[in-house]
Amino acid sequence: MIAELGHYALVLALGLALVQASVPMLGARKNDPVLMRVGSPTAIAQFAFVAIAFAALIACYVRSDFSVINVFENSHSAKPLIYKITGVWGNHEGSMLLWVFILALFGALVAAFGRNLPDRLKARVLGVQAWIAVAFELFILLTSNPFLRIPDAPVEGRDLNPILQDPGLAIHPPLLYLGYVGLSISFSFALAALIEGRIDAAWARWVRPWTLLAWMFLTLGIAMGSYWAYYTLGWGGWWFWDPVENASFMPWLAATALLHSALVMEKRDALKVWTILLAILAFSLSLIGTFLVRSGVLTSVHAFASDPMRGVFILAILVLFIGGALVLFALRAPLLKQGGLFAPVSREGALVLNNLFLVCACGTVFVGTLYPLALEALTGEKISVGAPFFNGTFGPLFVPILIAVPFGPLLAWKRGDLLGAAQRLIGAAAIAAITIAVVFAVSPGGPVLAPFAMGLALFVMAGALTEIIERTGMLKVPLATAFARAKGLPRSTWGGMLAHFGLGIAVLGIIGETQWSAERLGELKPGQSISIRQYDLTLEGTSTRPGPNYRELAARFDVRRNGSWIGVMEPAKRDFPSRGTATTETALMRRGLSQLYVSLGELKPDGSVGVRIYYKPLVLLIWLGPVAMAMGGALSLSDRRLRVGAPKPARSKTALVPAE
Amino acid sequence: MRWIPLVVAMLCLWVLPAAAVQPDEILADSQLEVRARTLTKELRCMVCQNQSIDDSDAPLARDLRLLVRERLQAGDSNQEVIDFLVARYGEFVLLRPRFSAHTAILWLTPIGILLIGVFVFVLLSRKPAKPDTDLTPHEETRLSEILRRDGV
Numbered sequence: 056m057i058a059e060l061g062h063y064a065l066v067l068a069l070g071l072a073l074v075q076a077s078v079p080m081l082g083a084r085k086n087d088p089v090l091m092r093v094g095s096p097t098a099i100a101q102f103a104f105v106a107i108a109f110a111a112l113i114a115c116y117v118r119s120d121f122s123v124i125n126v127f128e129n130s131h132s133a134k135p136l137i138y139k140i141t142g143v144w145g146n147h148e149g150s151m152l153l154w155v156f157i158l159a160l161f162g163a164l165v166a167a168f169g170r171n172l173p174d175r176l177k178a179r180v181l182g183v184q185a186w187i188a189v190a191f192e193l194f195i196l197l198t199s200n201p202f203l204r205i206p207d208a209p210v211e212g213r214d215l216n217p218i219l220q221d222p223g224l225a226i227h228p229p230l231l232y233l234g235y236v237g238l239s240i241s242f243s244f245a246l247a248a249l250i251e252g253r254i255d256a257a258w259a260r261w262v263r264p265w266t267l268l269a270w271m272f273l274t275l276g277i278a279m280g281s282y283w284a285y286y287t288l289g290w291g292g293w294w295f296w297d298p299v300e301n302a303s304f305m306p307w308l309a310a311t312a313l314l315h316s317a318l319v320m321e322k323r324d325a326l327k328v329w330t331i332l333l334a335i336l337a338f339s340l341s342l343i344g345t346f347l348v349r350s351g352v353l354t355s356v357h358a359f360a361s362d363p364m365r366g367v368f369i370l371a372i373l374v375l376f377i378g379g380a381l382v383l384f385a386l387r388a389p390l391l392k393q394g395g396l397f398a399p400v401s402r403e404g405a406l407v408l409n410n411l412f413l414v415c416a417c418g419t420v421f422v423g424t425l426y427p428l429a430l431e432a433l434t435g436e437k438i439s440v441g442a443p444f445f446n447g448t449f450g451p452l453f454v455p456i457l458i459a460v461p462f463g464p465l466l467a468w469k470r471g472d473l474l475g476a477a478q479r480l481i482g483a484a485a486i487a488a489i490t491i492a493v494v495f496a497v498s499p500g501g502p503v504l505a506p507f508a509m510g511l512a513l514f515v516m517a518g519a520l521t522e523i524i525e526r527t528g529m530l531k532v533p534l535a536t537a538f539a540r541a542k543g544l545p546r547s548t549w550g551g552m553l554a555h556f557g558l559g560i561a562v563l564g565i566i567g568e569t570q571w572s573a574e575r576l577g578e579l580k581p582g583q584s585i586s587i588r589q590y591d592l593t594l595e596g597t598s599t600r601p602g603p604n605y606r607e608l609a610a611r612f613d614v615r616r617n618g619s620w621i622g623v624m625e626p627a628k629r630d631f632p633s634r635g636t637a638t639t640e641t642a643l644m645r646r647g648l649s650q651l652y653v654s655l656g657e658l659k660p661d662g663s664v665g666v667r668i669y670y671k672p673l674v675l676l677i678w679l680g681p682v683a684m685a686m687g688g689a690l691s692l693s694d695r696r697l698r699v700g701a702p703k704p705a706r707s708k709t710a711l712v713p714a715e
Numbered sequence: 716m717r718w719i720p721l722v723v724a725m726l727c728l729w730v731l732p733a734a735a736v737q738p739d740e741i742l743a744d745s746q747l748e749v750r751a752r753t754l755t756k757e758l759r760c761m762v763c764q765n766q767s768i769d770d771s772d773a774p775l776a777r778d779l780r781l782l783v784r785e786r787l788q789a790g791d792s793n794q795e796v797i798d799f800l801v802a803r804y805g806e807f808v809l810l811r812p813r814f815s816a817h818t819a820i821l822w823l824t825p826i827g828i829l830l831i832g833v834f835v836f837v838l839l840s841r842k843p844a845k846p847d848t849d850l851t852p853h854e855e856t857r858l859s860e861i862l863r864r865d866g867v
Contacts, residue, residue, distance in 0.1 A: 290770050292770065295765060295766075296765070297764075297765045298765065353764070396839050396840065397839065397840055398840060399836070399837075399840040404840060407836060407839075407840075408836065411829070411832040411833070411836060412829075414828065414832065415825060415828040415829045415832060418824055418825065418828045419824065419825040419828075422820070422821055422824040422825075423821065426818075426820065426821045430817065434817070436806075436817065437805070437806075437807040438806050438807060438809070438812045438817075438818065439759045439765075439806075439807055439808070439809060439810050439812065440810070440811075440812060440821065441759060441765055441767065441810030441811070442756075442767070442810060443756070443757050443810045443811035444810065444811045444812065444821075447811065448822075448825050452825060452829075576737065576738050577738055578738055665737075665738070
């Protein structure tokens with residue numbers, strides 16, 4: 056009954072989406088306020104019905120209703136409750152429902168919080184949003200219905216892939232989807248502006264907070280996914296340039312570029328056409344990502360052909376939306392009033408340069424991800440494009456971005472002073488130089504480029520702080536004055552600073568981990584030890600114990616640092632009889648910002664056990680960096696100037712204070 | 716010279732990545748082992764999805780790792796090992812495709828986008844922004860006065 060209820064709710068949501076896709080659009084065209092205002096309540100109602108469908112599927116999982124095929128194939132009655140719930144989106148059909156749920160959520164948010172949007176723009180934004188909803192709701196109902204029943208209900212389910220039975224599944228997909236489905240709003244705004252044929256700085260003010268919101272979640276989602284892969288897969292890697300990862304990374308790069316170009320548009324009324332294009336591209340990349348992950352094309356081009364319905368359907372959605380948007384762009388963009396040109400050395404010049412490199416980096420990831428697929432589809436020839444390619448191309452492209460990051464905020468709009476900015480960055484450069492010298496001194500014979508990379512990371516971090524120090528005059532005026540000024544700085548300034556600082560943190564972690572991590576492999580019998588850097592790990596013994604739906608082999612290690620005991624690490628291997636598969640549960644021990652990482656290999660008949668041990672210096676910074684970036688985004692979002700609808704301050708108080 | 720003890724301490728802690736992927740695969744010659752690790756990171760485990768043979772647990776990956784080490788011990792250069800594997804398994808085994816006619820688009824796209832971007836950047840930025848020159852000297856002074864008063 057519940058499954059049918061969910062199915063019915065989804066059909067109703069589709070009906071509402073059809074209304075939302077047409078009536079407000081018609082209203083905007085006829086300039087009929089009554090028709091235009093149909094958009095908001097319909098968007099909220101559509102969200103409510105998708106939410107009912109989503110809740111119904113969750114209920115089927117919680118009740119272990121194995122008469123529903125989707126539940127039977129992906130759940131098990133003995134599974135802990137949290138994994139019953141998260142298992143809902145641990146499969147194709149459920150994850151598409153989550154996708155649509157978040158799409159409808161964003162539509163409803165615009166309807167509810169976009170009160171001061173001009174009626175016409177709002178109607179069109181909600182209309183475009185509903186076009187996407189119609190396409191994907193049809194996709195679910197026609198090709199990926201999660202509510203289908205089995206005539207003879209089995210007693211037990213097949214269980215969820217054990218690798219997915221992890222708290223990571225509770226957090227990672229929802230965050231990631233909030234990010235890249237959230238970019239649909241920027242896309243809808245862009246299309247609405249193109250249909251309207253009018254775009255102004257106010258448009259950028261409305262788009263930027265939505266993009267920022269999606270970008271924050273995308274940043275956290277990608278970082279969370281990376282950490283999850285790191286502790287689950289058991290060989291210590293945290294980024295694999297896997298097509299599935301690239302699928303989320305490309306929209307991130309495009310969204311990052313979009314955030315920066317929207318800034319230029321808002322402040323200088325320039326880069327309009329480019330900003331619109333970026334908004335279209337960012338969500339198009341999300342759609343391409345969905346296609347890559349959901350169509351099975353990645354396993355092989357042939358797998359795609361063997362289950363054509365889904366693949367072709369998504370491909371059709373892809374062509375329709377991306378193609379349609381680009382055609383509309385080509386037709387309408389020339390009508391938009393172009394903003395002015397810019398001086399190369401200026402804040403906007405720096406932001407354009409940022410866009411150039413981000414888009415180039417994004418294009419590199421794009422071609423690296425899709426080229427092997429295209430080549431195989433066209434010529435049948437198989438090539439591999441893996442980590443060495445991406446590291447060799449993406450890496451060098453990111454270096455100029457990192458060097459330029461601290462300069463951007465220090466340049467004035469319109470006409471910047473490069474020399475002046477450079478002079479103000481002398482402190483940051485000195486810190487970088489000292490870092491390079493120190494790293495060289497303490498690790499002679501290490502990787503040659505690594506000290507420079509460390510210096511660059513510190514330069515980015517110190518450069519971010521420089522802006523705040525400059526703007527508060529911290530080193531020149533009394534502390535109280537500087538403090539008062541710091542409080543007076545707009546939150547978006549603090550947000551930008553934190554995001555740039557976070558970028559530096561992440562780079563620091565990446566360099567530390569890739570250049571200085573240590574690895575040991577061994578086979579140990581109880582009582583034997585293995586050492587890595589200054590740590591000694593002694594195998595105390597192994598034990599087997601039952602879990603709710605698995606059996607676990609755990610090994611207990613005593614960890615000593617320079618001879619003194621600091622703790623116990625317990626890596627394990629879990630066997631899941633329902634699927635006949637095993638997972639590795641790594642043990643992690645935090646040492647400052649670094650980690651000790653132990654994962655178990657095979658248990659040999661003679662009682663010895665294979666172990667893989669890593670010491671990962673600064674590894675935590677890889678994920679703390681993105682967290683700082685997302686916090687920067689949140690801080691910026693809380694800025695009253697970005698809050699659409701916040702009344703403008705009558706008169707800026709600081710302006711009344713005489714200049715020093 | 717207070718830093719000398721620090722350097723000595725760090726040197727003692729410095730551990731070469733001495734371990735191989737499986738303990739029994741390690742070569743006695745540590746320099747050869749380092750070369751083997753570099754090579755195995757560049758080679759694809761052909762039965763896995765996007766994994767190098769260095770990362771993979773698949774039996775095929777292990778066979779390839781042993782093969783790479785065998786060739787190195789027989790005195791092959793890195794390039795010879797790679798050529799040998801490509802001759803045997805095709806280009807598919809390389810995670811970093813070679814530059815050739817059919818991978819030209821792949822390799823040239825990043826540079827292409829960058830060059831086009833730089834070209835457009837120069838094109839758009841060379842001319843001075845128009846509104847700036849449209850102001851009369853009087854307007855200029857008036858504007859800078861307003862700007863100064865608003866503390867911009």
